[in-house]
Amino acid sequence: MNITPTPRPPGPPPKAADGARIEVSGLTKRYLTPKGETFTAIRDVTVTVEAGQFCSIVGPTGCGKSTTLAQVSGLETPSAGSVKVGGNLVEGITNGVSYMFQADALFPWKSVLGNVMMGPILLGTPKRQATDLARDWLRRVGLAGFEDRFPHQLSGGMRKRVAMAAALINNPRILLMDEPFGALDVQTKAIMQNELLKLWEELRPSVLFITHDLDEAVALSDRVVIMTSSPGSVKDVFDIDLPRPRGNVQEIRHEERFLELQGRIWESLKDEVTRAYAVSAGAA
C-alpha cells in the first residue's frame, strides 16, 4: 500500500481508485441487551457511496447512524445483509479505513507528533520515516511547531486538527466520520469544515460523514442519506449537485441552489425528527 501521500498538482481533482466504492446492501444489525432481548438498531439499510464521493448520513438521534459506520469499518459484523468495499465483502477490519469521532480519540499520553505517527507506525513504517510524514501532516493542518505538546494543552479546534492529520496520514481509501465537529463552537466548526474539504479534495477518499447538522451535510456532501428513526433504515437519498470545489462553506449557505436543496431535505427529515422526539418524550 502506498502510504506516502504524493503531492498533487493543482487542477482537476484526481480520480479515486475503484477500490474505494462502498456498497451497503440490506444491512441489519441487532444487539442483544443484557436481559436477553434483541434490539434492532438498523434494518435493511442500503446505501452506495461511489469511490471518492462525500456522503453524509443525517437522521434523528439514536437511529443507528454510528452502527452503520461500525459495520462498514468491520469493527462489528452485520446480523444480516452485507457491506462491500471495492467489491470485496467486509470481513474483519477493512483495510485503508480511518475513523474520526466526535470525542477526539487522541492518546492523552502521547505528544501531538506521537499521536499523528500512530497510523504509519501501526502499518510497520520505520520510525524515522513515520516522524517525517507526521511532521509534514502537522504542517498541512497548520500545527507546525506544536509537535511536542500534549493533547490537553491544545484547544478543541487544534485537537480536531490533530485527529484529522492522524486520520488522513495513512492516505485512507475510506474516511468514516462520526459527528466529527459536533462538539465544536460555530466558528471553529466552519473553519474545520473548510479544512476538511480542502484535504479531501487533495486525497479524495470516499467519505461517510454522520451529522445532525443539515447545513453541514449539504455544504460538504455529494450525497445526503436521510435515515428514519429507530430502527434506522434509509428514507431518502439526495444528490447534491452544487459545483466543486465548494469554496467557503459559510458563503455557500446563502446560494439559492443550496437553500432549495436544504429545504427539500429538511421536508424529508422533519417528520423523522418529530417522530423520534415524540417517542423519546413519551418514554420520559
Next chain:
Amino acid sequence: MTTLTHSETRKGEKPVEPESAAKNAGRIKARRRSASIWIGRVVLAVAVVGGWQWFTTEGWVDKFFFGQPSEIWDSLVKLFTEGTAFGTIWENLGVTAQEAFFGFLLGTFVGVILGILLGSNKYLSAVVGPYIRIVNSIPRIVLGSIFIVAFGLGVFPKILLAAVLVFFVVFFNAFQGVREVDQNLVANVRVLGASPYQVAMHVTIPSAMTWIIASLHTAFGFAIIGALVAEVLGAQKGIGLIISQAQGTFDPNTVFACMVIIAVVTLFAESLINLLEHRLLKWRPPNRSEAQAI
C-alpha cells in the same frame, strides 16, 4: 494583550505597571501562605509530641504502657549504637526492607498481569470475578500463619504474605484501569490495523497505568505491613521480630522506635514512587487544585 493596550493608552499619565505590581503582590501572598502552613505544621507536631512528653512526665498517662518521646529517642539511639539481640539494626532493617520490596514486586507484577488479563477478557472476568471477591473478603493476614507453617521461618513466607496483600490492591486498580479505557481509542487503532498485542501496548496498558501507579502508593504500605506481621508471627531476623521481642519484655519505647524507623523507610519508598509517577505520567494535565488562585 489587554494589559499591553491598557498601559499604552495611559502612557505618560501614570508610571505604574499594573502587571508587575500584581505579580509582586501575588508572590508576597503565596509566600505568606506557605509560611503560615509551615508554622501550623510545626505547632501541631510540638503540641502532640510535647503534650505526650508532658502528660507522661506528670504521670497523667502511664509511660510504662504508652512510652515517652524522650525514651523512644533513647531506644532509637540504643538500637543504632548497641544493636539488638538479633544483630545490628541495619541487618534487621535490611531483612524487612528486602521482604517488603520483593513482596511488593511480586504482588505488583502478578496484580498487573492478572488485572490486565481479566480486564480485557469479559468471559474470564465473569468466571473468575466472584472468586476474587471471595478471596478478597477473607482476612488475608491470617494466611501468614499458613505460610510460616508451610515455608518455615525464612524470608520467603514474608515475601509471600506481603505479595498477597499487595496483589489485591494492584489487581483491582489494574482491572478497573483496563475497564476505563476509552473505547473510541481502541476502535480507532483497530481500524488503523492494530493487532491485539498492539492495542494492549499502545492503548490498554498506558491507559491503565494511571490507575496502577495510583495503587502503588497504598500497595507499598501493604507490603511493609505484610512483612512486619509475618515477622511478628515467626522469624529469625527483622523489625517485626524486634517488635514482638519488645512486646514480650514490656518495652513500648522500642516498639515506637521501630515504628519510627519503618515510617522513615516507607516515606522514602513513597518518594521513589512519586518520582516514578511524575516520570510516567508527565503527560497528565496539572491538577487544578494545585494551581491556587492568587
